Amino acid sequence: MRLIASLLLLAVPILGVYTFMTAADHDWWFPPAYSTFAPDIDWLFDFIMYMVAFTFIVTEVALAWFVFKYSAKRNDKGVFTHGSHKLEMIWTAIPAVALLVIAFTQMETFAKIKFASGFPTQGRFTREKPIAQVWASQFDWRTRYPGDDGVLGTVDDLEASYEFVVPVNEDIVFELRSRDVIHSWFVPEFRLKQDALPGHTIPVWFNATKEGSYDLVCAELCGWGHYKMSGRVRVVSAQEFDAYQADLKAKWFSNGKE
């Protein structure tokens, strides 16, 4: 009986580890990584996952061994103890060190993506001159590009609903805004997620490495229609981007005859 019980317990970590190891074959793993910093995020994810996996396996095996060894039938008398100071020190110190290691390891990547110091300064789009403002509202996404004056927030801004079109292999800086409640701009392929807060203008940057059309989803429960708050980020070549802008402008100033 105790053998069955401890084997059953062991089945949990074995199944868990097996699922992870074969996940990619079943298409259960992450979507492909298509931004310059996406591989860094994936590396950090793997790093933390291996750390956690190691701990998980060790503790689960220990647990199974304890169930086997200390079954009630064979150990009818309990032992009372006030604990071991040394042991407690160890099991506090090790996780503390582990957390510090994680904190220091991720710092550079986080700073590169989120800190002002990490934002691109060369190239067409910078914090001073973002490509667009992306507006989140219940329950859709709209993109505002600057008009001829090159300044956002003026009467000649162009607007596109649903779609956010950007050129490939170029540093993109945009500003994220919300009209109503907290939303979150999330494109899994870019490994980039940023909350949009009403009243704030939040700069965001990325550099997409592959042309294509990617799902943009809201990753912050923002109301009853949250589930359908979707959009698209379309990554195109530089020429196509210029053509898109020209087309958007022509449509914007259409006289309605289309």
Add this chain to the structure above:
Amino acid sequence: MRIRPCLYALAAAALLGAGCQLDLASEPADPVVHYSLSPTTTALDEAGEPLLPLAEQDHIAGSLTMLFGTPANPRFLRTAEWVDDEFDPNWPTYAADDNGGGEFSEDELAAIKADNERDFRRELALIEAGRYEDVVLPSWMPDLRSKWAAHLASKPADARDAEFQGEAKALLVDFYPTLRDSAELYRQQCLHCHGVEGGGDGPTAPFLNPKPRDYRAGVFKFTSMKDKSTPRREDLYRILDEGVTGTAMPSFRRFSQAELHGLVDYVRLLSMRGMVERDLVNTYLNEEALSMEAVLESFSAVWDKWGKAAEKHTQFDGAVPAPSKESIERGRTLFMDAATGNCFSCHGAEGRGDGASAFTKHPETGETIPAYKDDWGNEILPRNLRQGIFRGGRRPIDIYYRIKNGINGTPMPAAVSTMSDDDIWALVHYVGSLSEAPRVRPSSHSKSNADH
């Protein structure tokens, strides 16, 4: 020992689950569900008697079913005249020049096909690879699904040649939803707000402001039409494509062009149904007989209204002018002039939607309440133009239509006839400038919001 009963329970649960699965597979035949009559048709008078005798109500309901079908199987009646003209109101996709009946130009049809190719690229790749059985079509295409099933059944797996493959591809590339397909998509996406009959009374509606549109009056707010006319296909399509910013009505661009056009067809059917219903009630109240002729006459009158919509389109020829300091200043003058726009009386001198006529005092409590109601009986406030929210679209031409034609169903009036196009463009520029908030450029020292 404890484990045994658990295992039995598990096995029983699994069997039960499989049973449910089987049950679902053999769907019971639905009883036929009809569209309901509108509350104004079934209303009671002061004495608590129905305004319309129940027999007449039944008669109207029956006529409407004959003309428009049922929610599960909507279709327009094809009158004898239309059969002679080879016109089928249920099928708007043939090119506009064929018999003059179709509604799409060749270019538009080509665009719909190109979009289908994108939308079905996964399915088309499966067909290309000969993996027909792996093709799964969305649940909101019941008619396409049955056509697909029939196509698969027409040839056994080992006899499927290039011709079969070509036909399979054509089914998807040439896809244009039937009214039944569109009604299913409407049921999944729109019904919870707009209701089965398009009465704007779905289960989500009580929680929304503004309320979802009631199509049954044939009144739509954001059109390019003068004289409060019914909208063009383009106007409704634009609403579905762009959504109505600042309201609960979202953009449905994630669906294909064919699907959005199909939804326009269906909204139009619901709207016509509502209009005919009103018409028939009025016919009865005018003490005329609800004969077959009267019913058909009302039907074709309503069709005519929609069919001739394009004649009421506000045409602006020439290029849209760009805003300038002078035009914005001129717009301001017009905005504040009681003789021209009189805009400030509703929208307020600063455009904040707080003009003198926007509010009134409640006759009993003395509370300040909105002075206006819209055609659907809901309180309405003039827009705060400083927020930069333009429900009918932010393009200059959209705002031009709003100011020139007014907003149907709301107190927002059409421009007085003495206003020239230049005046209206000046107002467009001024109104657009009210929400200008040129971005303050962060100096290179300022900290990012994301910094802590």
